Amino acid sequence: MSHFFFHGVDTVELACTYGTPLYVVSEDEITARIREIKSLFDDRRERCRTHFASKAFLTKDMLGILKREGVGLDVVSGGELYLAREMEFPAERIAFHGNSKTEMEISEGLDYGVGKFVCDSLDEIKLIDEMARSRGARPNVLIRVNPGVKGNTHAHMLTSGGRTKFGLPPDLLRQTAAECAALENVAPVGLHFHVGSQLMDAGAHLEALDVLLGIIKELRDEMNFETRILDMGGGFGVAYTPADKPARIGDFITPMAARVEAFCAANGLTRPDLIIEPGRYITGPSGITLYTVGSVKEIPGVTTYAGVDGGYHDNPRPALYEAVYDAVVANKYGVSPAKNVTLAGKCCESGDVLIRGIMLPDIERGDIVAVLCTGAYCHSMANNYNKNPIPAIVMIKDGEARLSVRRQTYADIYACEMPLP
Numbered sequence: 001m002s003h004f005f006f007h008g009v010d011t012v013e014l015a016c017t018y019g020t021p022l023y024v025v026s027e028d029e030i031t032a033r034i035r036e037i038k039s040l041f042d043d044r045r046e047r048c049r050t051h052f053a054s055k056a057f058l059t060k061d062m063l064g065i066l067k068r069e070g071v072g073l074d075v076v077s078g079g080e081l082y083l084a085r086e087m088e089f090p091a092e093r094i095a096f097h098g099n100s101k102t103e104m105e106i107s108e109g110l111d112y113g114v115g116k117f118v119c120d121s122l123d124e125i126k127l128i129d130e131m132a133r134s135r136g137a138r139p140n141v142l143i144r145v146n147p148g149v150k151g152n153t154h155a156h157m158l159t160s161g162g163r164t165k166f167g168l169p170p171d172l173l174r175q176t177a178a179e180c181a182a183l184e185n186v187a188p189v190g191l192h193f194h195v196g197s198q199l200m201d202a203g204a205h206l207e208a209l210d211v212l213l214g215i216i217k218e219l220r221d222e223m224n225f226e227t228r229i230l231d232m233g234g235g236f237g238v239a240y241t242p243a244d245k246p247a248r249i250g251d252f253i254t255p256m257a258a259r260v261e262a263f264c265a266a267n268g269l270t271r272p273d274l275i276i277e278p279g280r281y282i283t284g285p286s287g288i289t290l291y292t293v294g295s296v297k298e299i300p301g302v303t304t305y306a307g308v309d310g311g312y313h314d315n316p317r318p319a320l321y322e323a324v325y326d327a328v329v330a331n332k333y334g335v336s337p338a339k340n341v342t343l344a345g346k347c348c349e350s351g352d353v354l355i356r357g358i359m360l361p362d363i364e365r366g367d368i369v370a371v372l373c374t375g376a377y378c379h380s381m382a383n384n385y386n387k388n389p390i391p392a393i394v395m396i397k398d399g400e401a402r403l404s405v406r407r408q409t410y411a412d413i414y415a416c417e418m419p420l421p
């Protein structure tokens, strides 16, 4: 019987030192993943840049890594932009996304001078135009296209196709591009698409790209609208369990870039600057969550429920879209599986089950469970349901652990309560 080590650190010791639930994130893994992508994209071709989708995982430490590694940043809210500003993240490398930015958020983006706004409607572009006029600014705008391609992923992770709220279908896009070109205080510099998340191969990306390339040519030929920037989104899948077999990142990016280059060469177009926006790929496998097992309840003929001290409030993904995870019992690492267990969260929701059916060693109160691949969309989606505090984050670098974000206190949860009159 041994302990489970994550990037050189004993996770049982971490649980002991920092308490549970605990997010453990490897800076080394994040850095390696960023460098892998850059070597395949930013450094391999001219005018190609990786933007990290900050909604996947955003902390000061993360922003520090991104700054150091020289990648760009996608934000979708004033809240995300706020931390980027605090960390003096270079404004020109920030893209402000979101389908319903508030006036305040647009104003914050203009104040900071973000590199581009990615817009989902003419309505919003007109608002930005108006707000930019009064400041004498002329921000870059990308228009988000819905290429109508359906990626093979959970419906809630689809952002292209007939019924998604995101992007403009091609017909509406033409109209919008034409009206946009007439506005004086925005610079419509390009197009954006993002097919969806956790995709296993490049099929949907390439299909969408073909739609976009057709539009780019048409806009140039018929409207003299030049697409100087093409933002191809993220969505590159990771393996949550051994059953997931995502294509390698290069098998997404390389054919995508090659397809753009070939099309542009064949059609006499200057190749637009290219952007990709990975989120999950960079941080997902770089993090795990540690829990302590509480009550264990065996229901004959059904399952054994092992309840843990976290759940929906630190990882709502299983409840949101039936996300599947793998786990190990950290203090019984290497012990043969003995039981089929349902790893239950502690929140008052039947859907709060972290893992439905996993073979684990004999599990008992006090055991430490590590749920794997929780570095993306867990801390960023964490919430205070049942007034549970959001767990701390520990970062690992060179085999050393360091507290990055402290655990919320009960006082933090109630900090916005006003005194009674």
Ligand SMILES: *Cc1c(COP(=O)(O)O)cnc(C)c1O
Pocket (backbone or CB within 6 Å): 053, 055, 056, 074, 097, 194, 196, 197, 198, 233, 234, 235, 236, 277, 278, 279, 280, 281, 376
């Ligand atoms: C969420 C999102 C991403 C990142 O998606 P991943 O699946 O985490 O790579 C990229 N671009 C846009 C516009 C997004 O909404």
